[in-house]
Amino acid sequence: MAEDPIPEPGEPRLSDVAERFMRLVRVGSQSDPEHADRTPSTERQRHMAEVLGEELRSVGCEDVSVDEHAYVPGTLPASPGAERLPALGLCAHIDTAPDAPGEGVSPHVVHYEGGDLVAGVVAGEPVATSPAQVPDLEQFVGQDIICSDGTTLLGADDKAGVAEVCSLIARLHDDRTLPHPELRVAFVPDEEIGHGASLLDLERFGARWCYTVDGETLGEVNYETFNAAEANVLIHGVMIHPGSAKGVMVNAITLAGEFLDLVPAAERPEYTEGYEGFYHPTQVSGTAAEARLQLIVRDHDAGAFAHRAEVLRQIAAFMNGRYGEGTVEVEVREEYRNMAECFDDCPFLITNALDANREVGLDARCVAVRGGTDGSQLSLRGLPCPNLATGGYNAHSVREFVPVRSLEITVDVLERLVAKFAVPQTGVLEP
Structure with missing residues (x-):
């Protein structure tokens, strides 16, 4: 693993969390x-898991292990006086997204002075983010911001969360006066492809409640997510020599375009926001004889979500009426559900997170996630798990960045949050 250069005399050395983050993003x-x-879907994640196992041991975690699926659990014992309280979980994912190049990440620090934030120059063109694209940039004038060199994503999703959790553990281990219950850490693979924490053994993990650290803008707390499904469309064409195709050929590529034309155009991601759901084509492949489409379907509302799946089936039925039964097949596979239903019995998970953010001076607010987190699976499996911000922006993009100060503030938020679980929670019955 490459080391960061030693600062020149007079230059400030990076904080613990920023240094850790820049080391970790270099590991593909x-x-x-x-x-x-x-699971894991790549050998790279196995190596990352081994790196994180050593990282957790180095900051004071006990019972650290790396299993065959690249799950990395560990435990920090409770501070004095909090030993009998329920354990609290902290979860982050080790994989980075396949949506942009992600190998050979070369992070660097840009001192931002306003205007466009330039990550790097590629083929003579700046890879930049403007304040019009990310209005929050105006808050970071005069701050140091970590970017990639513009050829790869940075990996703040979710190595910012990983680094922040590790730095929290290091802080608590070094200062035993800081209150906290027993903390159970879990770093998990393949979140970006919908797998995430699905193989985490919750009984063995042993946490009563949990938080994922996998969000974006500071101050945001997430307990609502999309309902999510993947739709796979298989189109069977009729192939014949084009010279004698009239009245016989059915071109599967043409039908793939027709299928997408029938999907409501105004309900694509680029035209939606807030609680609005969408249909999003993600892959297309094939020949005139057979073509495949893949879409993701999202909606916060369960009824609207079910309707979206039905719309895709109706499009297939319409096209089969035109071109023959069996021409178009649609399979819809549920990926995760909105976890909002899981917090009726433990609203303190939300209020504690909001209060921890406010205590460090942030504008704390609940924001519905236009996506999902490992907390979606964990909550619906019986481990209530809201999501916390990491401070990163432009996830899944070569323009991804995270301010150094945001990494540091998140560790402060986590410190105050875990302290709230070093006392019994109001209204909670012991199991």
Whole structure:
């Protein structure tokens, strides 16, 4: 693993969390949807898991292990006086997204003075983010911001979360006066391809409640997510020599375009926001004889979500009426559900997170996630798990960045949050 250069005399040395983050993003760990049938989907994640196992041991975690699926659990014992309280979990994912190049990440620090934030110059063109694209940039004038060199994503999603959790553990281990219950840490693979924490043994993990650290803008707390499904469309064409095709050929590529034309155009991601759901084509492949489409379907509302799946089936039925039964096949596979239903019995998970953010001076607010987190699976499996911000921006992009100060503030938020669980929670019955 490459080391960061030693600062010149007079230059400030990076904080613990920023230094850790820049080391970790250099370790490649992209997941691969083409190998989603195995966990982890890539050998790179196994290596990342071993690196994180050593990282957790180095900051004072006990019972650290790395299993065959690249899950990395560990435990920090409770501070004095909090030993009998329920354990609290902290979860982040080790993989980075396959949506942009992710190997050979070369992070660097840009001192931002306003205007466009330039990550790097590629083929003579700046790879830049403007304040019009990310209005929050105006808040970071005069701050140091970590970017990639513009050829790869940075990996703040979710190595910012990983680094922040590790730095929290290091802080608590070094200062035993800081209150906290027993903390159970879990770093998990393949979140970006919909797998995430699905193989985490919750009984063995032993946390009563949990938080994922996998969000974006500071101050945001997430307990609502999309309902999510993947739709696979298989189109069977009729292939014949084009010279004698009239009245016989059915071109599967043409039908793929027709299928997408029938999907409501105004309900694509680029035209939606807030609680608005969408249909999003993600892959297309094939020949005139057979073509495949893949879409993701998202909606916060369960009824609207079910309707979206039905719309895709109706499009297939319409096209089969035109071109023959069996021409178009649609399979819809549910990926995760909105976890909002899981917090009726533990609203303090939300209020504690909001209060911890406010205590460090942030504008704390609940924001519905236009996506999902490992907390979606964990909550619906019985481990209530809201999501916390990491401070990163432009995820899944070569323009991804994270301000150094945001990394540091998140560790402060986590310190105050875990302290709130060093006392019994109001209204909670002991199991």
